[in-house]
Amino acid sequence: MVTITIDEKEYEAEEDMTVLQAARANGLRIPTLCYHPSLKPSGSCRLCVVEVPGRSSGRQTTMLSCILKVKNGMEVKTESKAVNRARTRAFKNLLQMAPQAKSIIAMANSFGIDPGPPPDGCIRCRLCVRVCKEIVGPGALRMEKRDGVNYAVPIEGLCIGCGTCANICPTKVILVEDRENTRTIKIRDEVIGKHPLERCEGCGKLYATPKFLDHIHKRTSSHTEMKSPHNYCSTCAKLFSDRVKSFSKRVQQ
Numbered sequence: 001m002v003t004i005t006i007d008e009k010e011y012e013a014e015e016d017m018t019v020l021q022a023a024r025a026n027g028l029r030i031p032t033l034c035y036h037p038s039l040k041p042s043g044s045c046r047l048c049v050v051e052v053p054g055r056s057s058g059r060q061t062t063m064l065s066c067i068l069k070v071k072n073g074m075e076v077k078t079e080s081k082a083v084n085r086a087r088t089r090a091f092k093n094l095l096q097m098a099p100q101a102k103s104i105i106a107m108a109n110s111f112g113i114d115p116g117p118p119p120d121g122c123i124r125c126r127l128c129v130r131v132c133k134e135i136v137g138p139g140a141l142r143m144e145k146r147d148g149v150n151y152a153v154p155i156e157g158l159c160i161g162c163g164t165c166a167n168i169c170p171t172k173v174i175l176v177e178d179r180e181n182t183r184t185i186k187i188r189d190e191v192i193g194k195h196p197l198e199r200c201e202g203c204g205k206l207y208a209t210p211k212f213l214d215h216i217h218k219r220t221s222s223h224t225e226m227k228s229p230h231n232y233c234s235t236c237a238k239l240f241s242d243r244v245k246s247f248s249k250r251v252q253q
């Protein structure tokens with residue numbers, strides 16, 4: 001038997017025990033996910049960190065208690081700033097791989113750790129915010145800090161339903177859903193805009209929102225080359241313009 005100190009209290013432990021086994025044998029809580037008493041420890045979840053004096057330097061260091069063997073006179077801390085930092089990092093890494101795992105979030109909370117919001121697929125490049133403001137015009141998206149984290153969020157009532165933000169999004173976290181006569185633009189579970197869809201006068205396909213068509217008309221009406229406004233989708237518009245060109249050519253010949 002050896003004597004070890006865990007959180008300033010002395011315990012007896014068998015010589016071949018790990019620190020985790022010794023702690024648990026004495027009813028002390030250390031979080032683990034990859035540990036199973038019937039299997040050899042792997043140290044892969046990295047949750048079971050404890051603080052001990054380093055072997056050669058004697059300086060405090062964090063180590064994985066599932067693979068660290070007990071030693072007579074060893075002093076172990078299961079709670080400290082360094083343990084908390086390492087444990088938080090380990091919880092966050094695990095939640096990056098399994099953001100839907102409620103059990104991991106609950107375990108983190110039970111150890112007083114806030115693992116932060118789950119990853120939402122957005123890489124905060126702000127391309128959606130920039131394209132909506134700088135190219136399209138309405139400025140219907142902005143960045144907002146929620147619980148210390150930046151999110152791209154909609155500004156109510158400004159979206160015109162063009163879908164440019166969804167097209168430019170590199171991770172495809174912004175979605176355009178055209179269902180029946182309605183277009184919905186969404187980021188995460190937040191609606192950016194919900195719009196009726198207009199039919200193309202050429203082929204009858206639902207193709208654009210009235211707000212978008214109005215916006216384009218206003219933006220282009222002062223242009224010298226502007227033709228009369230039409231309600232054709234891009235395919236029909238091209239088809240008709242090609243036909244008009246070939247007709248004018250024939251007339252000129």
Ligand code: SF4
Pocket residue numbers: 131132136138139140141158159160161162163164165166185192193
């Ligand atoms: S769909 Fe709405 S939010 Fe997205 S770029 Fe167009 S106007 Fe902006």
